[in-house]
Amino acid sequence: MPELWAAERCITVPAGNNLLDSLLAAGIAVPYSCRAGSCHACLVRCVRGELLDAKPEALDDARREQGWRLACQCRVVDDVQVEVFDPLRDGVPATIISCDWLSADVLRLRLTPQRPLRYSAGQHLQLWTDDAIARPYSLASLPSEDTWLEFHIDCRHGGAFATAARAFQPSDSLRLGELRGAALHYDPDWQTRPLWLMAAGTGLAPLYAVLREALRQQHQGAIRVIHLAHDQSAHYLAEPLRALAASYPQVQVELWVAAELPAALAELRLVSRQTIALLCGHPGSLETFTRRLYLAGLPRSQVFADAFLPHAG
Template structure:
């Protein structure tokens, strides 16, 4: 049977064992979120030996050359020595600069990294609170904000959201991997209609992308739709409406599940040049996407980022 080694510890595992399970079941607390190769919270570095990897394309060539792998996507097929991601050693330090509630269930966390972080609106960043990690989309805009902003959905219990509730200004937190994600603003869309459809805290990254579009003086119409559990959870309604009051080409629509069947059925494209960006839970993103395709939106003009539940 192949042997798995972490530091001075070593033990035997069954051939073909999932690497994440083999580590966690033997006392190595490797965090994970999606188990689908998307969140990148379960990064480990292979020092000797190679696992069988079902998602070699999930990491950059540079990361793979350095031995980094996603434990959830690997099987142990030979003796393997790994280094688990240590946020104190491998992570980048940051400090909590602000923490407040935007609604009863949405916590806004603002961090100031010790060293400036180069990022774009729509990207994801893995956050570490102690030994608890989870990826979150950035809601800030690097050209205008000196902090990194995240909108954390605390409706359901979760290891990171529970830890985030206890954070105070001045507390330290560690930053893990920065990822591209599917969402971004492209200057080539300057004249085209832009639709931003968000569910829940999927509004966070789209808020950053909206600000990017306005900063670049987007000339096409911009339609923002936010689907929330109830009216009280339209947590950015006031700043969005304030933006719309000064931009004739910007419209804001606030939806709830009770509205969804009717409002979705009424979605009509004003142009086949429309560019649509979707973000939120998988069910909401799928519902938005299906309706847009039925309305005639070309598939290559839709970008979607679905927040995967913890696997």
């Protein structure tokens, strides 16, 4: 059986075993979340030997050349040595400058990194607490306008990071992991096309950044912003969105609640087959949105989606 070296230990595992499962079974702490190769919480660096990687495209070429792999997507097929991502060694230090509640369940977190971070509207970033609790969150800030990094933390359903976030205070420190995500973005070539931004819950965070980026680039087409929440009190960016709609005549804001969703979807009509739709939120909500857009006649190639996967651990 292959030997797996990690955390200064040697573990014998059956050939073909999942790397993440093998590490966890041996008591080696590895953060993980989605188990689908999306969140990148389970990053490890392969320093000797090689792994069978089921999803090599999940990491860019530069990361792979440095030896980084996603433990949830790899199987141990031969002797191998790995290093678990260490936020103290591999992460970027950041300081919380403010944390305030936008609603009963959504915490707005603003922080400044120790060194400048190059990012685009729509991307997401791995956040680590000092206790090595990790979770990816989308950026709601805009690099051209904001001097901080902003995140909207949904604390409604708990989870280790959300629970820790409730105790955050200004001046507390965090570590930043991998920056990724390209599905949600603004393309200047879309400037005259209708743009639909459809969000569920805190899926609104990256789309709020994309909206501001589109307006910064003087988008000329109509922009329709739809936010789905469990009730009216959960429309946590209602006022900022209404303010943008009041300032930009091409922006239309619709605030939907779950009980009204079937009726609202039934009335959804395309004004143009040139529409571009950006979707973000829980997978179930995105599936519902996508199905209705398809039935309305929108080509799948014009739908860009980023699902907020539930915590698997």
